[in-house]
Amino acid sequence: MTGSQKNVPRPIQRSHTLLAHWWESGARDLPWRNRSTTPWAILVCEVMSQQTQMSRVVPYWKKWMELWPDAATLADATPAEVITAWGRLGYPRRALRLKACAQQVRDRFNNQLPQTYEELISLPGIGDYTANAVLSFAYGQRVAVIDTNIRRVLTRVFTGVESHGGATKPQDKVLAEEVLPGQAQEAVVWNQATMELGALVCTAKNPDCSQCPLNGVCAFLKAGCPGLGEGRTRPRQHFRGTDRQVRGVILAALRELPVGSSLPMNEVDNLWPDASQLGSCLASLDDDGLIEIVGGDSIRLPG
Ligand code: SF4
Structure with a gap:
């Protein structure tokens, strides 16, 4: 037993051991879990898997890392290239923020992703979760990482109640810190x-x-899983007919064009039957820097 584990309550210690064994045999063999994956590649994976399932991310991540293996190569790519490579991952503003992040990593940090929370959080598109995930998964530091899945597991196992989603609360952080293994390597696995x-x-x-x-140690199971499934505070938004769908349709049409080409407005008009919704989505894509409106008569991906 390590010094830092001496005062850890038994159920917590036991859960560390049980989960570490399960991780050895039960985890998916995802490509970024290879020891040779660079910190930059881990950041790309973390950004891609925000709001997108990891299994969907795999082919995009592989192709992306072939095209742009580090920050400097991504910094040199055009917005059109990164939006095209982002494909159907969704929430494409993440692609542009990743490029902006790459430019800063190249220029401010000599193409090396920084290793402190303060420096990471100063980069475009990196919030509290992503900074902690990079410190843990890329740099092996002893840091509590909290995402929706982790919060649900910890809340159920150690407090015996259902996790209620929403923004991370102070008590979630306190719990995550309390149950984090004392050794950095074990904390990463945890x-x-x-x-x-x-x-x-x-x-x-x-x-x-x-x-x-x-x-065998889960307080939620022991209590009979009270309120199971009540955690979702927001109903899942349907995709069909939403602005997200319309924006996706427009970007998909532009990605199909030869590099540098524009789509004439009369063809844009055929992309979606609701002209008003189409117009507002074009405006919002333009505002987000995801398309350019060329002289009012065609659109294209930004060069
Ligand atoms: S609620 Fe069930 S699945 Fe979740 S941690 Fe407890 S025993 Fe495991």
């Missing part, structure tokens, strides 16, 4: 394994408790 357990086993609506490595 973060990864808790996140994976939340994605694969301890899901929001249908946790597979019979297959869960923590079923």
Whole structure:
């Protein structure tokens, strides 16, 4: 037993051991979990997997890292190239923020992703979660990482109540710190394994408790899973007919064009039947820097 583990309550210690064993055999073999993955590549993966399932991210991440293996190469890419490579990952503003981040990493940090929270959080598109994820997964530091999956698992296992989603609360951070293993390497495995357990086993609506490595220590299971599934405070937004769908249709049409080409407005008009919604989506894409409106009679990806 390490010095830092001496005063750790037994259920917490036991959960560390159980989850570490499960991680060895139960985790998915995702390409960025290779030891040779660079910190920059881990950041790209983290940005891509915000709001997008990891399994969907895999082909995009692989292609992206082939095209732009580090910050400097991405910094030199055109906005049109990064929007095209972002494909159907959704929320394409993330692609432009990643490029802006790459420019700063190249210019301010000599093409090396920084290793402190303060420096990471100063970069475009990097918030509290991403900064902590990079410190843990890329640099092996002892840092509590909190995303929706981790929060759900920790809340259920250690407090015995359902996690209610929404923004991270101070008590979520306190709990995550309290149960984080004392050794940095074990803390990294704990973060990864808790996140994976939340994605694969301890899901929001249908946790597979019979297959869960923590079923012997989980306070939520012991209490009979009170309020299971009540955690979702916002109903999932339907995609069909939303501005997100319309914006996606417009960008998909532009990605199909030869590099540097424009789409005439009469063809743009055919992309969506609701002219008013189409117009407002064109305006918002223009505001976000994701398209250019050329002389009022055609649109294109920004050069
Ligand atoms: S026992 Fe069930 S509720 Fe508890 S962590 Fe495992 S899957 Fe989640």
